[in-house]
Amino acid sequence: MKSEKNKIINLPLTKQDVLTLKVGDMVLINGQIVTGRDKLHKYLFNEKPSKKDIPFNLEGAVLYHCGPIIKKTPKGFRVVAGGPTTSMRVEMYEQRIISEYGLIGVMGKGGMGMQTLKALKENGCVYLHTIGGAAAYLAERVKRVAGVWKLEEFGMTEAMWILEVKDFPAIVTMDAHGRSLHEEIEKRSFREFKKLIG
Amino acid sequence: MLVFNMLKLQNAIVELYRKAATSLPEDVETALRLARRKEEKGSNARAALSTILENIEIARAGERPICQDTGAPVFFVKAPVGLSHLKLKDVIIKATRIATREVPLRPNAVDIVTDKNSGDNTGIGFPVIYIEETKYNKLTIDLMLKGSGSENIGQLYKLPIAELKAERDLEGVKKCVIDTIHKAQGKGCPPYIIGIGIGATKDQVTRLAKEQLMRNLNDINKQKVLAQLEKRLLNDINKLGIGPLGFGGKTTAVGVKIGINHRHPASYFVDVSVSCWADRRARLIWEVKSEE
Numbered sequence: 001m002k003s004e005k006n007k008i009i010n011l012p013l014t015k016q017d018v019l020t021l022k023v024g025d026m027v028l029i030n031g032q033i034v035t036g037r038d039k040l041h042k043y044l045f046n047e048k049p050s051k052k053d054i055p056f057n058l059e060g061a062v063l064y065h066c067g068p069i070i071k072k073t074p075k076g077f078r079v080v081a082g083g084p085t086t087s088m089r090v091e092m093y094e095q096r097i098i099s100e101y102g103l104i105g106v107m108g109k110g111g112m113g114m115q116t117l118k119a120l121k122e123n124g125c126v127y128l129h130t131i132g133g134a135a136a137y138l139a140e141r142v143k144r145v146a147g148v149w150k151l152e153e154f155g156m157t158e159a160m161w162i163l164e165v166k167d168f169p170a171i172v173t174m175d176a177h178g179r180s181l182h183e184e185i186e187k188r189s190f191r192e193f194k195k196l197i198g
Numbered sequence: 199m200l201v202f203n204m205l206k207l208q209n210a211i212v213e214l215y216r217k218a219a220t221s222l223p224e225d226v227e228t229a230l231r232l233a234r235r236k237e238e239k240g241s242n243a244r245a246a247l248s249t250i251l252e253n254i255e256i257a258r259a260g261e262r263p264i265c266q267d268t269g270a271p272v273f274f275v276k277a278p279v280g281l282s283h284l285k286l287k288d289v290i291i292k293a294t295r296i297a298t299r300e301v302p303l304r305p306n307a308v309d310i311v312t313d314k315n316s317g318d319n320t321g322i323g324f325p326v327i328y329i330e331e332t333k334y335n336k337l338t339i340d341l342m343l344k345g346s347g348s349e350n351i352g353q354l355y356k357l358p359i360a361e362l363k364a365e366r367d368l369e370g371v372k373k374c375v376i377d378t379i380h381k382a383q384g385k386g387c388p389p390y391i392i393g394i395g396i397g398a399t400k401d402q403v404t405r406l407a408k409e410q411l412m413r414n415l416n417d418i419n420k421q422k423v424l425a426q427l428e429k430r431l432l433n434d435i436n437k438l439g440i441g442p443l444g445f446g447g448k449t450t451a452v453g454v455k456i457g458i459n460h461r462h463p464a465s466y467f468v469d470v471s472v473s474c475w476a477d478r479r480a481r482l483i484w485e486v487k488s489e490e
Contacts, residue, residue, distance in 0.1 A: 005240070026245060069266050069304045080302060081266035086347045086385050110347070110385035110444060131246055132347065132387035132443050133476045135266040137253035155315045157304060169249065171242050171445065185446050186383055189438040193380040196434050197362055197373055 006169075012060035013104045015124035021172050023179045027128065029168040032146055033107070034058070035066040037085050039158035040150065041093040044101070051101065055149050056162050058101035062128065065090065065108030067157035069135075070145065077145035079163065083135035084109040087127070095119040111173055111182030120176050127174035129181075141168045202281070202337070202486055204289055210482055211293035211339065216301050218343050218480035219268050221258045225415040226391070226452070226477050227251075233389055233442065233449035243447030250442070250475060265476050268303040269343035271325035274412060276332040278486050283329045286337075290327055294319050306346075328405065337484040340412050348386035348474040352407075353378045354400060357466040366466045368427055371396060371456075372434070378470040379435050379451065384444010387474035390451040391415070392435070395469045397459030407471035410455035412479055419456060428454045442475075 007021070011031030021027070034056050036044075043049070051058065068082040087094075087108030094106060098119045105125060106116070109132040120126060130138065147162040154160075173181040230251060237244035257264040273290060277283060295318045297303055307321035308314070319325065332338070355374040357366045362377055364370035375394060382390075393413075395406030419425035431454040441447025452475075461467070 024242065026242070067266060067304065069263060069268070069302055071302065081263040081268075081304075083266050085267070086350065088385055109387065110383070129443070129445075131249045131253070133265045133345075133474055134249050134253035136257040136260065136262045136264060137249055139262070139266075140256065155305075155317075157306075157315065171245075173445075181446070182383065182444065185440060185444060188446075189380055189383070189440055192437050192439060193376060196376050196437065 011062060014060070015104065018104050018124045018126055018176050021126050021175055022177070023172055023175050023181050025172040027170050027172060029062065029128075029170060030166055032056070032162055032164050033062045033064050033168070035064045035068065035159075035161040035163065037065055037067050037158055038089060039154045040160050041090040041097065043150070044097050045093040048100070055147060056160070058103060060102065060104050062105035062107055063097070063103050064163070065106070068139070068161060070156055070161065077148065079139045079142040079145060081135035082139045082142055082163070083133055084130050086110045087112050091116060098123050098125050107170055111180065117174055117178065117180050117183070120174055121178045124176050126172055126176055128170035129173040130168070130170040138168065141165050202484065204285070207484060208289050208293045208296070210484065211290060212297045212300065214339065214341050214480050214482045215271070215293065215297035215303065216261065218341050218478045219263045219301050219303060220261045222254050222264060222476060223414070223479060226475070227254055229415055229452035230389065230475060233452060236448045237442065241447065242445040243442045243449075246442045246445055263301065263303070264478065265345060265474075266304055267345045267347065268301070268306065269345045269478070270306060270349070271319065272342045272344050272408060273325060273327045274340040274409060275327065275329040276334075276338040277329055278335045278337060279331055279333070281337065281486060286329060287327055290325065291320050294325055335486055337486050339482040339484070341480050341482075342408075342412060343478040344408070345387070345474050345476060348390065348472045351378065351382035351386040352469070352471045353381070354404065355468040355470070357468060368423070370466075371468050372427065372431055374468045375431055375454070375470050376434060376438075378472065379440070380438060382472065383440055386472055387476070388440055388444060388451065389442055389449045389475050391453040391473040391477045392431075392451055392455070393471040393473070394454070394456045395459075395471070396456070396461070397467060398462040398465050400467055400469075402459055403467045403469040404471070406457040406459060407469040410457045411471060411473045411477060413455045415453040417455070424456045424458065428456055
């Protein structure tokens with residue numbers, strides 16, 4: 001996905017930087033991101049751990065919806081496969097997590113709903129859609145596993161992994177200006193759906 | 199009484215897991231290459247397909263899983279008469295534990311009561327194993343690693359459905375499938391492969407739909423009417439414009455396969471099972487010898 005069209009994102013980002021990102025932009029991400037899926041979202045939403053209890057500063061961070069395959073080697077953890085999971089499953093939690101923890105990006109696949117879109121606009125945050133199923137390709141762009149939280153309690157898939165990435169590709173599909181590519185495509189496909197149903 | 203070398207078969211099933219997880223069937227890859235050609239240069243859809251194709255190569259070359267969700271393993275086994283189904287299940291379960299460690303696969307079996315992951319992809323009804331007898335003297339094991347992103351978008355319908363103007367006929371079936379894909383949008387990693395099962399009972403049609411996902415994309419339905427419907431459905435689904443990964447584009451699906459059973463006069467069930475672009479399936483054929 002490398003081309004001159006790509007915008008480079010060096011993390012952490014400021015809210016100002018986020019406003020320059022628009023729906024359709026292809027981006028390459030550099031820096032540290034954190035993973036979190038069903039269990040982590042449920043935990044952050046219900047237990048509301050304070051920021052100091054989390055071993056990574058989520059302020060200005062990108063939360064990646066991903067349950068990776070990780071191998072433990074003598075040199076530490078290594079990501080074997082690390083593509084995105086379906087983001088819509090955490091729709092009911094994401095709005096509050098974005099605003100309470102100050103995320104500037106949420107990354108996954110399949111897009112999210114109206115609640116999250118509203119939160120993106122109110123908090124200066126973007127939704128990054130990476131390549132579903134491209135787990136080997138994306139794992140090669142993880143340079144190091146910098147840490148992990150809740151591994152014992154949640155297990156490998158659901159733990160929060162801190163990953164250092166380089167040239168990690170994604171497309172902005174929901175921006176901080178209230179635009180959602182998913183909403184637009186759904187509307188267009190609904191017109192065709194009506195025609196086909198008759 | 200038929201015998202087989204348990205250890206050799208176990209090793210072969212571990213390799214079957216490796217093949218399914220790390221290399222996509224040729225027909226699917228070819229379909230994705232064709233899809234890429236159809237998308238506009240510079241579009242998000244084309245970029246996504248380029249990355250997908252590159253990923254397939256990296257995974258195959260490095261024998262690494264294509265997707266981190268190595269799915270729910272689903273086995274369709276055809277066993278010769280006289281071969282113990284219990285022993286077969288036992289070998290499959292042992293091979294699953296080894297493959298989870300060695301390929302590696304992501305442990306995906308979670309206990310409903312304790313919410314704990316078993317850690318080795320085995321548990322109650324996990325992996326999913328369907329065994330039936332065959333009159334041939336070869337053991338055939340088909341394995342699908344069914345990703346859950348696409349499993350979650352599948353739907354079961356009971357015709358008729360007024361909101362879809364779907365009556366109890368093949369035209370009604372068509373509307374169900376279009377509804378499933380429209381509702382799914384890009385959530386299950388398109389381009390999709392779609393399996394449809396039609397028949398009398400809910401359990402039967404869901405299995406039948408899943409079995410259709412094992413068919414080669416080039417396989418043409420033996421029943422002409424169904425072959426035409428498969429073609430027409432594929433064409434209609436691609437009119438929805440959801441496109442690769444839901445970025446918009448020409449290819450929302452690359453295959454539609456239909457399986458039928460006779461139905462009860464009062465029932466008309468339609469199950470739509472969807473696979474992501476990573477339709478990971480692999481086949482093992484095993485010679486079985488008679489005991490002297």
